[in-house]
Amino acid sequence: MPATLLDRLWALHRIGPAGGGQDLIHIDRILLHDLSGARALTEVAEKGYAIPNPGLAFATPDHAVSSAPGRTAETFAKGAGGVKALREGAARHGIRLFDLGEDGQGIVHVMGPELGIVLPGLCVICGDSHTCTNGGLGALAFGVGSSELAHALATQTLRIAKPRSMRIRFEGAFPAGTTAKDAVLAAIGRLGAGAGAGYAVEWAGSAVRALPVEARLTLCNLTIELGARIGFVAPDERVFEWVAGRDLAPKGEMWERAVAHWRTLRSDDDAVFDAEQVIDAGTVAPQVTWGTSPEHVIPVDATIPDPKDAPDATRRRAWEEALAYQGLEPGRPIAGTPIDWVFIGSCTNARLSDLREAAALLRGRRVAAGVTAWVVPGSVRVKREAEAEGLDRVFTEAGFAWREPGCSLCVAANGEAVPPGARCVSTSNRNFVGRQGRGARTHLASPAMAAAAAVAGRIVDVRSFAP
Ligand SMILES: CC(C)[C@H](C(=O)O)[C@@H](O)C(=O)O
Ligand code: SF4
Numbered sequence: 001m002p003a004t005l006l007d008r009l010w011a012l013h014r015i016g017p018a019g020g021g022q023d024l025i026h027i028d029r030i031l032l033h034d035l036s037g038a039r040a041l042t043e044v045a046e047k048g049y050a051i052p053n054p055g056l057a058f059a060t061p062d063h064a065v066s067s068a069p070g071r072t073a074e075t076f077a078k079g080a081g082g083v084k085a086l087r088e089g090a091a092r093h094g095i096r097l098f099d100l101g102e103d104g105q106g107i108v109h110v111m112g113p114e115l116g117i118v119l120p121g122l123c124v125i126c127g128d129s130h131t132c133t134n135g136g137l138g139a140l141a142f143g144v145g146s147s148e149l150a151h152a153l154a155t156q157t158l159r160i161a162k163p164r165s166m167r168i169r170f171e172g173a174f175p176a177g178t179t180a181k182d183a184v185l186a187a188i189g190r191l192g193a194g195a196g197a198g199y200a201v202e203w204a205g206s207a208v209r210a211l212p213v214e215a216r217l218t219l220c221n222l223t224i225e226l227g228a229r230i231g232f233v234a235p236d237e238r239v240f241e242w243v244a245g246r247d248l249a250p251k252g253e254m255w256e257r258a259v260a261h262w263r264t265l266r267s268d269d270d271a272v273f274d275a276e277q278v279i280d281a282g283t284v285a286p287q288v289t290w291g292t293s294p295e296h297v298i299p300v301d302a303t304i305p306d307p308k309d310a311p312d313a314t315r316r317r318a319w320e321e322a323l324a325y326q327g328l329e330p331g332r333p334i335a336g337t338p339i340d341w342v343f344i345g346s347c348t349n350a351r352l353s354d355l356r357e358a359a360a361l362l363r364g365r366r367v368a369a370g371v372t373a374w375v376v377p378g379s380v381r382v383k384r385e386a387e388a389e390g391l392d393r394v395f396t397e398a399g400f401a402w403r404e405p406g407c408s409l410c411v412a413a414n415g416e417a418v419p420p421g422a423r424c425v426s427t428s429n430r431n432f433v434g435r436q437g438r439g440a441r442t443h444l445a446s447p448a449m450a451a452a453a454a455v456a457g458r459i460v461d462v463r464s465f466a467p
Contacts, residue, residue, distance in 0.1 A: 376405065
């Protein structure tokens, strides 16, 4: 029987049937952050659970911590309780914590792959919907609730139904100026924000195989915005090279054995998927969202859609509401829309390669008057590596603020927010109503598009900006 990569990953972790159509599966790594991770550790304490394998869990604060230079857990007072619970729970059980100011701290989905906590083929959970990011390394990774986290901490298992399989292939080559962010936004735009519900998505095709590893993390990051909890790319030699030498990656003889195993993690050529989509990579232009769902996305050289053209009444109403919230008029080009803020950050686009792409656009240029522009590196490592290359100076000389690692304006859960009515081009993954602050208007785009917008003071086609 030909097998999909999902079949293989599932078979590697399935312990047996758990009733009700669910399986009991083994969990290899558990990641804990200052919101859901702190809640899970509190639940563990309340229920009196033991954590038999603390070496398989890792913690870091990222969500409700200030990104201001010199920040501590107390800088954002409302977040301090979560950080305290994370610290106390980690210390009590011997779970490794990458704390504020320490090497390794960062957005949980950035630091996990970076430190080799996440490896190809592992089953990874975190109390966070963007855990699917880790699929970029070929891991089976998904978000869970904090009670499930507590259960997994106590038992190293979870009950879950095997999802159906969907393959989305980008065939051909992406044009110049098109990034993984544009590819996944375009897929969500064409297929819809609910298209992946109930599926695990394997991102495949020649254009995906050609993507660098960090771009695959970006691609998988937005799988949840397509409605699928799980997304992955079959791991290949590029991934093994990227993982090699990381702090917790296997070494020596164990490395050789691991790579031999990882090479088996792929779908058979004749595997059959429950659903399959093929997108011509050559048709994907740089994207920008206009509305309040990631599916409200258009190529940057397109016009803002008219609700009259919506495919049904539900979407017509949604489009009208989105345009009203965003303060946009249908039928006008999205390029040229004046902006107030730019945010380069988040688990989508705050790795070193993302900062390099943005910095390449900014050398010798200045942020437009009236635009507030922030870079929030994804982790302490990203920040240090960027500083070693002088990227921080490129950003600050252009007029960007260079801040401390965390989620920051992606979710505005740390006291930082885009002001009401202000328009922000953001490299994050969600443009929901109020996501970046009450009344804030978000336009999702790639790091290069965000940098170009900062310089122009308006939404602009990155292809008209020669580096
Ligand atoms: C706060 C957290 C649980 C949440 C998530 O699950 O994704 C956040 O990270 C987000 O991106 O909205
Ligand atoms: S950066 Fe944004 S999307 Fe990623 S985990 Fe943090 S809040 Fe969620």
